[in-house]
Amino acid sequence: MGMAIDRDDTQFHVLAVDDSLIDRKLIERLLKTSSFQVTAVDSGSKALEFLGLNNNDADDEEEYEQRDSNTESVSSDEDQDLGLGVNLIITDYCMPGMTGYDLLKKIKKSSSFKDIPVVIMSSENIPSRINRCLEDGAEEFFLKPVQLSDVNKLRPHLMKGRSKDIDSSHKTTSTRLITSGN
Amino acid sequence: MERNPMRRQLAIMRQSLFDQGHVDEQFVQLEELQDDANPNFVEEVVTLYYRDSARIILNIEQALERKPFDFRKLDAYMHQFKGSSSSIGAKKVKAESTLFREYCKSGNGEGCMRSFQQLKKEYATLRKKLGAYFQLARQAGPVETASRPK
Numbered sequence: 001m002g003m004a005i006d007r008d009d010t011q012f013h014v015l016a017v018d019d020s021l022i023d024r025k026l027i028e029r030l031l032k033t034s035s036f037q038v039t040a041v042d043s044g045s046k047a048l049e050f051l052g053l054n055n056n057d058a059d060d061e062e063e064y065e066q067r068d069s070n071t072e073s074v075s076s077d078e079d080q081d082l083g084l085g086v087n088l089i090i091t092d093y094c095m096p097g098m099t100g101y102d103l104l105k106k107i108k109k110s111s112s113f114k115d116i117p118v119v120i121m122s123s124e125n126i127p128s129r130i131n132r133c134l135e136d137g138a139e140e141f142f143l144k145p146v147q148l149s150d151v152n153k154l155r156p157h158l159m160k161g162r163s164k165d166i167d168s169s170h171k172t173t174s175t176r177l178i179t180s181g182n
Numbered sequence: 183m184e185r186n187p188m189r190r191q192l193a194i195m196r197q198s199l200f201d202q203g204h205v206d207e208q209f210v211q212l213e214e215l216q217d218d219a220n221p222n223f224v225e226e227v228v229t230l231y232y233r234d235s236a237r238i239i240l241n242i243e244q245a246l247e248r249k250p251f252d253f254r255k256l257d258a259y260m261h262q263f264k265g266s267s268s269s270i271g272a273k274k275v276k277a278e279s280t281l282f283r284e285y286c287k288s289g290n291g292e293g294c295m296r297s298f299q300q301l302k303k304e305y306a307t308l309r310k311k312l313g314a315y316f317q318l319a320r321q322a323g324p325v326e327t328a329s330r331p332k
Contacts, residue, residue, distance in 0.1 A: 022230050022266045029215045029223060094261070123265045145208050145269045148215075 012158045013037040017047045017091035017103065018121070023144065027090065027121075030151045044091070044098030044106075051086060053110055086116060087158050092144075093122035093129065101133060108137040117157040121146055188322035195315050204308050208271030225316045231270050232309065238263045239305070242298060256294060257286035274304045 014036045016027045024040045031038045041047050048054060089107060091100040098106075100120050108114050120133045123144040130141045139157045142150045199205045209224075216223040242259050245252060264279035278301040285293030 020262070020266060020269070021234055022227060022269050025227055025230060026212075026215075026269055029220065033215060123261075123268060144265065145211070145271075147211050 011035070011037055012087040012155075013039070013085065014154070015047060015050060015086045015089045016040040017042075017044060017089065017095070017100065019043060019092065019095045023092065023121075027146060030146060030148060031090075033148065034151050034154075036151075036154075039086070044095060044100070044103035047089065047091070047103060048106060051107075051113055053106070053113065086113075088117045088119065088154060090119040090121065090142075090154075093120050093133070094124070101129075101136070104133060104136060104138055117154075117160075119154065119157075188318065192315070192318050192322045195311075195318060199311060199315065203273050204311055205271045206273040208268065210271070212271065225319075228270055228312055228316070231266055231272075234266050235263060235305065238266075239302065246295060246298065251289075251291050251294065253286045253289055253294075257283050260286065272305075272308055275301060275308055278304050 014031050016024065016031065016038055018024045018027060018040070019042050021042075024042065028038050028040050039050060041050055089103075091103050093100040100122075104118050104120065107116060107118055114137075117139040118137065119140045119142060120138045121142045121144050122129065125143055133141055140150075140153060199209070212224045212227060238259055242256060242263075245256050245259065260279050260282050264276055264283065267276040267279060278297060282294060282297040282301060285291075285297055
C-alpha cells in the first residue's frame with residue numbers, strides 16, 4: 001500500500017558516511033539545509049548495520065535470497081513511503097577499514113539496496129578513482145569540501161528513484177515517469 | 183549598545199582573515215550555512231576542528247619522535263589534517279599540510295620536521311585570529327547575511 005503520492009516528496013532520507021567528525025557535521029548541515037532528513041555514521045560497517053545488512057549478509061544475500069520481487073519491492077516501497085528507508089547514501093571514499101568504494105560494492109551487490117543511489121566524496125582528485133566509482137555504480141562523485149551546489153545535484157537522483165517506486169507499485173510496464181526539473 | 187562600530191570592526195577583521203590568506207572561499211560556504219536556527223554554526227565547526235586537530239598534531243609529534251620516520255603513517259595523519267583544514271577553509275594551514283605530505287612522499291625527514299614547525303605556527307596564528315573574530319562576533323550580536331570578500 002501507500003503510494004502516498006500526496007505526500008510531500010521533498011522528505012528524502014539520506015545516509016551520510018564519513019569518518020571525519022568535521023565533515024560529518026558539515027554534510028549533515030548541508031543536507032538539512034536542503035530539507036533532507038539525515039542519518040550520519042562514521043564508518044561503512046555502521047552504515048551497513050543501519051541498513052540492516054551486516055558485512056556478511058551483503059556478500060551472501062544474492063546467493064541465498066529468493067528473487068521474490070513482489071514482496072521485495074513492496075516492503076522497500078513501504079519503507080520509503082513511511083520515510084524509514086534510506087533514499088540515498090553519500091559516503092567518503094577514504095575511510096579506515098571499509099572504504100567508500102567497498103561500501104558501494106556491497107550496496108550494489110545487495111538485492112534490497114542496489115537501487116539506492118550512492119554518491120562518493122573525496123578530498124583527492126584522482127581520475128582513475130573517480131571513473132572506477134562511477135563505472136561501478138556511483139551516481140555522482142563530489143570533490144571535498146562538498147558545497148551546497150553539489151547537494152543540489154542530489155535531488156534528481158532521488159526523484160528518479162521515487163517515480164520508479166510509484167511505477168513498480170502500479171506494476172506498470174509503461175515508460176518510466178520522469179519528473180523533470182522541479 | 184554600540185552595535186555599528188562593532189559590526190564595522192568585525193567586518194574589517196573578517197576581511198583581513200581573507201586578505202592575509204588565513205581563510206578561503208570555504209569559510210564563506212560555512213558562513214552561508216549559518217542562520218537563525220544555527221546561529222553559531224561556523225564557530226561550532228571550528229571548535230570541532232580544534233579538537234580534532236589537537237589529536238592529530240599530537241599523533242604527528244609522537245610519530246616524529248620515532249626514528250626512522252614512518253612516512254606512510256605521517257602522510258596518513260596529515261591527509262586527515264589537510265582534509266579537516268580544507269573543510270573549514272583554513273588556507274595557509276592547508277597549504278602547509280600539502281607541503282608536509284610532499285616531504286613524506288619523497289621521504290624527506292628534515293623537510294617534514296621543518297614543515298611541521300611552520301604548520302604549527304600557522305595553526306596557532308589561525309586560532310588566535312579566529313578566536314578574536316568569534317569573540318567580537320558574539321559581542322557584536324547576530325549578523326543577518328554573509329557577505330563575500332571584495
